Amino acid sequence: MARYTGLIERYRERLPVAADARIITLGEGNTPLIRLENIPGSTGKDVELYVKYEGLNPTGSFKDRGMTMAITQAVNEGSQAVLCASTGNTSASAAAYAARAGITSCVIIPEGKIAMGKLAQAMMHGAVVIQIEGNFDDGMGLVKEIAAEAPVTLVNSVNPYRLQGQKTAAFEIVDELGRPPDFHCLPVGNAGNISAYWTGYSEYAGLTTRACSFCDDQCPYRSDPVADRLPRMLGYQASGAAPFLRGEMVEGPETVASAIRIGRPQSWDLAWAASRESEGWFAEFSDEDILAAQAMLADKEGIFCEPASAISVAGAMRDIKAARIPAGSTVVCTLTGHGLKDPDIAIRQSRAPVTKVSADLDTVKKAILDNM
Numbered sequence: 001m002a003r004y005t006g007l008i009e010r011y012r013e014r015l016p017v018a019a020d021a022r023i024i025t026l027g028e029g030n031t032p033l034i035r036l037e038n039i040p041g042s043t044g045k046d047v048e049l050y051v052k053y054e055g056l057n058p059t060g061s062f063k064d065r066g067m068t069m070a071i072t073q074a075v076n077e078g079s080q081a082v083l084c085a086s087t088g089n090t091s092a093s094a095a096a097y098a099a100r101a102g103i104t105s106c107v108i109i110p111e112g113k114i115a116m117g118k119l120a121q122a123m124m125h126g127a128v129v130i131q132i133e134g135n136f137d138d139g140m141g142l143v144k145e146i147a148a149e150a151p152v153t154l155v156n157s158v159n160p161y162r163l164q165g166q167k168t169a170a171f172e173i174v175d176e177l178g179r180p181p182d183f184h185c186l187p188v189g190n191a192g193n194i195s196a197y198w199t200g201y202s203e204y205a206g207l208t209t210r211a212c213s214f215c216d217d218q219c220p221y222r223s224d225p226v227a228d229r230l231p232r233m234l235g236y237q238a239s240g241a242a243p244f245l246r247g248e249m250v251e252g253p254e255t256v257a258s259a260i261r262i263g264r265p266q267s268w269d270l271a272w273a274a275s276r277e278s279e280g281w282f283a284e285f286s287d288e289d290i291l292a293a294q295a296m297l298a299d300k301e302g303i304f305c306e307p308a309s310a311i312s313v314a315g316a317m318r319d320i321k322a323a324r325i326p327a328g329s330t331v332v333c334t335l336t337g338h339g340l341k342d343p344d345i346a347i348r349q350s351r352a353p354v355t356k357v358s359a360d361l362d363t364v365k366k367a368i369l370d371n372m
């Protein structure tokens, strides 16, 4: 089998990449689709529940899928510098891919509000890091203004190459399951990813027409890709940062899941279209519920994701229990980022005892037995 060299090579015929472009890749994509074994039992319903573990991308989040495309295109256009606003993962990814390409990156982040691992990444990859006394939405407004007049390429998801790269996650899932899932659950912040998955499923379904269980050869919708059993897209938000639940932009968003602390999503219309066309829905969760889901994945399945990612599993479980997702369904949740991104929150919320004792045999033996 050929060596895996990233998602552009793998899905090249479905991506807008110039034939002679220098591909800027770190081997992103091709992430595991893991079937959960222990958690589904606690829902009391018989479902096939999978997680797409995007934390295993090169910089630890799904952003690398879009960034390989955006930076490849920027380099192909002769750009010397890229710019983004970020809650942390976009900046980590932009910094890494810019370093790989040998160009400059500048990242605008909300002061004190990005996880430590993400800040460390931007710094190590040599980004110009600007912390603003404001939130992500303020940063987004600023970078759009700067990019309109300065010779820099904006690599937030308003850059269409980003969503093109991110749609490949849906391709991988269909390739692996042999069909689209019935439901796809995602955290929603800036709303680019839910839009990208919907694009990916829609494009792929058009290519892989298959019988649906409700119709026969005479059915007038049979060749309609949207009717051809595409997944319903379920978007989950933190209650303090839930513009899709409020039906309007939110000022001053707040949540422990700093990745999705976003009140003015840039892909507002696209995400509504994904939800409406797929007959999906949005729902919201408290910070407490988000952290409980993160802990449960780590404790019951051995999978460590960041808080924002865990909201997809919190959502799937609640909707399975409530039978909004019916028994017999195949469900995929995207775990967007790795748990190691945000060690502070993990340690602060963990209830696992860490016992300190002197380094002698009897004391250590007793401490082990006492804590088993």
Ligand code: AN7
Pocket (backbone or CB within 6 Å): 061, 085, 086, 087, 088, 089, 090, 091, 187, 188, 189, 190, 191, 192, 193, 194, 259, 260, 306, 308, 309, 336, 337
């Ligand atoms: C782990 O890095 O917006 O709805 O600036 O890092 O496509 O925005 C991150 C978003 C979910 C939300 N999970 O995805 C940024 C940024 C994680 C994330 C989202 C983000 P979108």
